[in-house]
Amino acid sequence: MKRPLIVTLVSLHASVATGAPDYMDDRSSAEDVVQSLYNAINRSEYLRAWSYFQSGAAPNYADFKSGYNDTRSVELRLGQAVSEGAAGSIETRIPVVIRSHLTDGTHAVFEGCYTLVQVDPSVQDAPPFRPIQISAGHLKKSSSSFEAAAPSCD
Secondary structure (H helix, E strand, O other): OOOOOOOEEOOOOEOOOOOOEOOOOOOOOHHHHHHHHHHHHHOOOHHHHHHOEOOOOOOOHHHHHHOOOOEEEEEEEEOOOEEEEEOOEEEEEEEEEEEEEEOOOOEEEEEEEEEEEEEOHHHOOOOOOOOOEEEEEEEEEOOOOOOOOOOOOO
16 A cells, blocks of 8 residues: 655754754654754755765765765655665655755755664674764656645655
């Protein structure tokens, strides 16, 4: 049975002092990790953004950071997350739509899916602790508007 699509628009509440979004670093759910990723990007905190990925799941840091050279800000819409558990871990797939506002005043829309993994904290007994991490992310440019694009992991 297919579950209804639930879409969340992540608010970009700006700090009055800096004009940047309020800091968010929340790793308590897969959805919060993806929202924290884009919060870091909006704040130009690329090392923090890169840290949400498992080792090897993101390009090297220099390439990751340079990929945002022309990005002024991003907006994020999340679709319905789907989770499956197996052998002490939970894998969650979250469909997303991103609108990148570029430094030249234009924007681009991307659709895709993030896969996140959470190893059961009760079975982790050797450092370092592994919080929920992004194990894969696939985005493609969309011809749809941000409002019309449908987040999907299909």
